Amino acid sequence: xxxxxxxxxxxxxxxxxxxxxxxxxxxxxxxxxxxxxxxxxxxxxxxxxxxxxxxxxxxxxxxxxxxxxxxxxxxxxxxxxxxxxxxxxxxxxxxxxxxxxxxxxxxxxxxxxxxxxxxxxxxxxxxxxxxxxxxxxxxxxxxxxxxxxxxxxxxxxxxxxxxxxxxxxxxxxxxxxxxxxxxxxxxxxxxxxxxxxxxxxxxxxxxxxxxxxxxxxxxxxxxxxxxxxxxxxxxxxxxxxxxxxxxxxxxxxxxxxxxxxxxxxxxxxxxxxxxxxxxxxxxxxxxxxxxxxxxxxxxxxxxxxxxxxxxxxxxxxxxxxxxxxxxxxxxxxxxxxxxxxxxxxxxxxxxxxxxxxxxxxxxxxxxxxxxxxxxxxxxxxxxxxx
Amino acid sequence: xxxxxxxxxxxxxxxxxxxxxxxxxxxxxxxxxxxxxxxxxxxxxxxxxxxxxxxxxxxxxxxxxxxxxxxxxxxxxxxxxxxxxxxxxxxxxxxxxxxxxxxxxxxxxxxxxxxxxxxxxxxxxxxxxxxxxxxxxxxxxxxxxxxxxxxxxxxxxxxxxxxxxxxxxxxxxxxxxxxx
Numbered sequence: 001x002x003x004x005x006x007x008x009x010x011x012x013x014x015x016x017x018x019x020x021x022x023x024x025x026x027x028x029x030x031x032x033x034x035x036x037x038x039x040x041x042x043x044x045x046x047x048x049x050x051x052x053x054x055x056x057x058x059x060x061x062x063x064x065x066x067x068x069x070x071x072x073x074x075x076x077x078x079x080x081x082x083x084x085x086x087x088x089x090x091x092x093x094x095x096x097x098x099x100x101x102x103x104x105x106x107x108x109x110x111x112x113x114x115x116x117x118x119x120x121x122x123x124x125x126x127x128x129x130x131x132x133x134x135x136x137x138x139x140x141x142x143x144x145x146x147x148x149x150x151x152x153x154x155x156x157x158x159x160x161x162x163x164x165x166x167x168x169x170x171x172x173x174x175x176x177x178x179x180x181x182x183x184x185x186x187x188x189x190x191x192x193x194x195x196x197x198x199x200x201x202x203x204x205x206x207x208x209x210x211x212x213x214x215x216x217x218x219x220x221x222x223x224x225x226x227x228x229x230x231x232x233x234x235x236x237x238x239x240x241x242x243x244x245x246x247x248x249x250x251x252x253x254x255x256x257x258x259x260x261x262x263x264x265x266x267x268x269x270x271x272x273x274x275x276x277x278x279x280x281x282x283x284x285x286x287x288x289x290x291x292x293x294x295x296x297x298x299x300x301x302x303x304x305x306x307x308x309x310x311x312x313x314x315x316x317x318x319x320x321x322x323x324x325x326x327x328x329x330x331x332x333x334x335x336x337x338x339x340x341x342x343x344x345x346x347x348x349x350x351x352x353x354x355x356x357x358x359x360x361x362x363x364x365x366x367x368x369x370x371x372x373x374x375x376x377x378x379x380x381x382x383x384x385x386x
Numbered sequence: 387x388x389x390x391x392x393x394x395x396x397x398x399x400x401x402x403x404x405x406x407x408x409x410x411x412x413x414x415x416x417x418x419x420x421x422x423x424x425x426x427x428x429x430x431x432x433x434x435x436x437x438x439x440x441x442x443x444x445x446x447x448x449x450x451x452x453x454x455x456x457x458x459x460x461x462x463x464x465x466x467x468x469x470x471x472x473x474x475x476x477x478x479x480x481x482x483x484x485x486x487x488x489x490x491x492x493x494x495x496x497x498x499x500x501x502x503x504x505x506x507x508x509x510x511x512x513x514x515x516x517x518x519x520x521x522x523x524x525x526x527x528x529x530x531x532x533x534x535x536x537x538x539x540x541x542x543x544x545x546x547x548x549x550x551x552x553x554x555x556x557x558x559x560x561x562x563x564x565x566x
Contacts, residue, residue, distance in 0.1 A: 204420035288447075366450050
């Protein structure tokens with residue numbers, strides 16, 4: 001294409017983009033929106049200008065929203081990649097060149113992205129990855145599940161690394177934590193995973209969005225590959241470090257960063273825990289159901305509370321340690337066969353009893369069902385003490 | 387806390403019914419969740435959604451025993467009549483549902499919404515007729531809130547189409563308030 005045509009179009013476009021940005025985000029009242037769309041809108045408002053993905057249920061609505069929003073913003077790029085692997089590698093490229101970048105998928109697709117996530121961690125590249133979990137293993141089904149906790153919090157890919165994992169439990173939190181995810185990714189130069197599930201993705205709830213950021217006012221990234229143009233030394237971002245001592249040095253550097261992250265961002269919600277004899281631990285959709293169950297047993301006079309980890313890594317180990325000073329029983333409730341329960345046990349170090357209840361495969365328990373389990377455990381302890 | 391399941395054929399507008407209803411109660415200042423059935427749904431297949439409304443935080447958006455059920459076709463009637471909470475209400479599109487209710491611990495309102503829609507010369511507003519009846523009887527929100535939510539949802543559509551949908555809501559409300 002003729003270069004003059006491009007530049008002639010680019011000038012008014014740059015001017016317009018500021019105006020468009022104001023115009024395109026006028027929705028500032030409360031809106032009823034599907035979870036996947038909430039992530040999409042929140043990402044666009046957080047300054048995400050590069051999205052690549054490959055379709056999979058139950059998160060296609062996010063890809064759909066990004067296709068529309070990246071185009072609407074004028075300065076965004078949307079690519080429907082040929083595969084999940086290609087999509088995550090496109091994110092690596094976009095991140096290297098300085099863009100706030102995101103990819104998304106559901107469980108089987110996230111497995112395919114693991115190599116790329118490991119490379120993002122090694123190269124200290126910011127990126128946001130959304131996993132809308134579905135039933136598994138294998139192709140499983142498309143119903144909501146929490147079977148990917150191990151994969152999300154234990155790295156998933158190869159090598160010595162960690163990913164920040166955020167677990168929203170409501171539409172509003174999807175909006176807020178998507179913003180947070182981009183901020184953490186940039187400030188710690190690390191991939192951040194948003195771990196939702198089919199229900200979080202499909203459900204609509206009222207949401208108020210944070211104001212859009214001006215991408216031109218984001219903190220400069222002095223490490224990106226935007227062309228030295230002979231004016232400065234070239235930069236190289238690499239994952240291959242053949243010299244063991246150089247690789248060891250990188251691992252130490254990453255570890256120091258992960259320790260800093262653990263100190264700075266660990267977050268959990270406590271609900272009625274101050275006088276609790278028993279505490280339910282659950283995250284995401286399971287935490288909503290658990291909260292309903294806790295409210296029910298409270299009405300019957302049982303002293304039960306809820307701890308909901310918002311960051312799954314770093315895990316709120318300290319909160320659990322504090323609780324285990326006076327809480328005798330913990331019930332971990334997950335939509336899996338028991339994964340987070342291991343982190344709870346590690347945190348409590350045998351000071352209290354840790355019980356588990358889970359429904360895998362895409363089954364959503366009712367608050368009544370969980371309340372019954374709480375009741376049984378609670379009363380067994382009380383019988384013993386009478 | 388009140389939970390409602392809207393169910394029918396894909397294409398009958400059951401998801402729109404739930405969406406407009408949830409938007410209206412949100413605008414009223416209440417807490418709400420809307421959960422659509424998703425998956426291999428298609429036109430002619432079955433579709434349903436669950437709307438929860440509360441003054442407090444809503445925990446589970448799923449309804450195992452809903453307070454209200456709106457059924458627009460026979461398969462939905464078969465699937466959902468047994469789950470309605472005792473003392474609850476079932477709204478039946480009697481133009482398409484031939485099956486009789488097999489329990490007597492719930493209230494039933496039969497609204498020939500497809501037939502009324504046909505009279506208004508647009509079968510597609512059968513859902514709004516049903517929604518009008520539903521709101522008139524449950525009073526969870528007002529017909530005015532529904533009208534506003536509908537207008538918001540139909541932004542960009544022709545004024546005539548909006549008017550027709552409004553008429554449908556009115557007709558449905560009118561039908562049940564006459565004690566039919």
